Amino acid sequence: MKSDLRELELVSAATVKEACERLDAGYRPLAGGTDVMVLLSAGKLASRRWVDLWALDELRGIEIRDDAIVLGALTTYTDVRRHPVASVELPMLAQAARETGGVAIQNRGTLGGNIANASPAADSPPALLAYDAEVDLVSSRGSRRVPYAGFHTGYKQTVAAPGELVARIIVPRADRTSFYRKVGPRRAQAISKVCFAGCATRSAAGIVTAVRVALGGVAPVPLRVPAVEQAILAGEPFARVAQALDGAIAPIDDVRSTSRYRRRVAANLLGEFLALTGHHVGLAS
Numbered sequence: 001m002k003s004d005l006r007e008l009e010l011v012s013a014a015t016v017k018e019a020c021e022r023l024d025a026g027y028r029p030l031a032g033g034t035d036v037m038v039l040l041s042a043g044k045l046a047s048r049r050w051v052d053l054w055a056l057d058e059l060r061g062i063e064i065r066d067d068a069i070v071l072g073a074l075t076t077y078t079d080v081r082r083h084p085v086a087s088v089e090l091p092m093l094a095q096a097a098r099e100t101g102g103v104a105i106q107n108r109g110t111l112g113g114n115i116a117n118a119s120p121a122a123d124s125p126p127a128l129l130a131y132d133a134e135v136d137l138v139s140s141r142g143s144r145r146v147p148y149a150g151f152h153t154g155y156k157q158t159v160a161a162p163g164e165l166v167a168r169i170i171v172p173r174a175d176r177t178s179f180y181r182k183v184g185p186r187r188a189q190a191i192s193k194v195c196f197a198g199c200a201t202r203s204a205a206g207i208v209t210a211v212r213v214a215l216g217g218v219a220p221v222p223l224r225v226p227a228v229e230q231a232i233l234a235g236e237p238f239a240r241v242a243q244a245l246d247g248a249i250a251p252i253d254d255v256r257s258t259s260r261y262r263r264r265v266a267a268n269l270l271g272e273f274l275a276l277t278g279h280h281v282g283l284a285s
């Protein structure tokens with residue numbers, strides 16, 4: 001049954017401290033509202049009390065540091081697309097931003113909301129996992145930094161405790177080769193069937209010295225796959241690397257796709273990534 005939106009209480013926080021106090025009092029955070037409003041309108045969210053984060057400039061902006069690009073939780077997809085450094089140095093995230101929703105969603109949807117919403121099919125998480133990002137959480141008890149690799153703990157579950165806000169996402173700067181691909185039913189306004197992000201760092205001699213691979217749409221959480229990374233670094237042939245991937249993912253049959261299709265697409269995207277890194281690639285059987 002649809003909710004009556006007039007029954008909601010929405011307060012705007014002027015400071016992060018005030019927002020955290022509201023959370024402690026039982027309010028839930030609202031950023032761009034692009035996930036929340038859909039669920040509220042459909043009657044799928046019980047909470048009636050919401051604290052609007054939109055005015056919190058402390059959570060906004062992209063900061064370029066020597067070693068990292070720091071994205072405030074309220075960074076929108078449009079902010080990423082338009083930023084002269086982030087859009088160039090973080091091509092996987094920029095591509096995720098370009099392929100998320102349409103222009104209206106990109107203007108309003110935030111990175112903090114995307115990861116806090118914790119959909120396994122969301123588009124920025126694989127990129128952030130492959131970049132080995134970290135997340136700053138803030139609450140009335142203080143702040144803490146957590147590796148994004150451990151952020152998603154189960155379907156729609158995160159390490160954020162009640163009362164904690166995502167404050168910023170920290171992405172290390174590095175020279176890396178990267179590959180990002182979202183596969184959906186069409187090229188715009190589509191939820192991913194499978195999303196793949198991979199990046200590799202090479203030595204001066206061209207040897208791959210570090211690699212990270214992450215996928216969306218193939219497990220209850222956005223998933224980084226260490227078994228695949230180890231197989232690549234060990235120089236295993238493609239069949240072995242693909243086998244490691246197949247063993248690590250658990251895609252389901254649902255309205256958007258079948259498990260079999262998702263497994264095949266994931267293996268194909270892995271092949272494309274490996275070809276880019278110079279890894280020997282055989283044909284998937």
Ligand SMILES: Cc1cc2nc3c(=O)[nH]c(=O)nc-3n(C[C@H](O)[C@H](O)[C@H](O)COP(=O)(O)OP(=O)(O)OC[C@H]3O[C@@H](n4cnc5c(N)ncnc54)[C@H](O)[C@@H]3O)c2cc1C
Pocket residue numbers: 028029030031032033034035036037038053073074099100101102105108109110111112113114115116117121122123124164165166167189190191192
């Ligand atoms: C038409 C449409 C198309 C879409 N297309 C895509 C797509 O292609 N790819 C994709 O990944 N997503 C897509 N989405 C989903 C959505 O737009 C994104 O997940 C967006 O990034 C959510 O950000 P938001 O700021 O709007 O979050 P909100 O809706 O405000 O919040 C989402 C959740 O996160 C929590 N939250 C928000 N900010 C914080 C914070 N700072 N700290 C802690 N918790 C927080 C909220 O309480 C809520 O639970 C689409 C949505 C719509 C309606």
